[in-house]
Amino acid sequence: MKWAETYVSWHARVLSVLRIMTGLLFLQYGMAKLLKFPAVPAFKDVTLFSLVGLAGMLELVGGALMVLGLFTRPVAFILAGEMAFAYFIGHAPRGFLPILNGGNLAILFCFVFFYFSFAGAGSWSLDALREKREPQLALSGQALQD
Secondary structure, three states, rough: OOOHHHHHHHHHHHHHHHHHHHHHHHHHHHHHHHHHOOOOOEEEEEEOOOHHHHHHHHHHHHHHHHHHHHOOOHHHHHHHHHHHHHHHHHHHHHOOOOHHHHHHHHHHHHHHHHHHHHOOOOOOOOHHHHHHHHHHHHHHHHHOOO
16 A cells, blocks of 8 residues: 555544544633633633633533534534634734734634534544444334335
């Protein structure tokens, strides 16, 4: 097998690794905001029913779902939107260039999640397990109707 074939054959698995690591990195923001772990001074006064609290909830639940690869496409689309809002509300007012306004990570998360909304979860995910199981359920349901 040539190296290019190896790369292509591992595409879905590497997509899963990217999704898991992105989800873990994102999850830490939700944990810091809502669970206060790890303790981040900037998030010490976050309340659940605030804009930052809502973002923390999306980051906590969305990050966990991304790690598991469950409902990946719709969750990723919502998280991409959250990061777009985060950039324009929290970073863009501080200046035009992301390197100066601290918005690099928000932009990167936004586009990575946007990619996942099209690419899916990869082979190592609960979505992949659900896709394998659903045709079997549909066939068994068809057999029961006949």
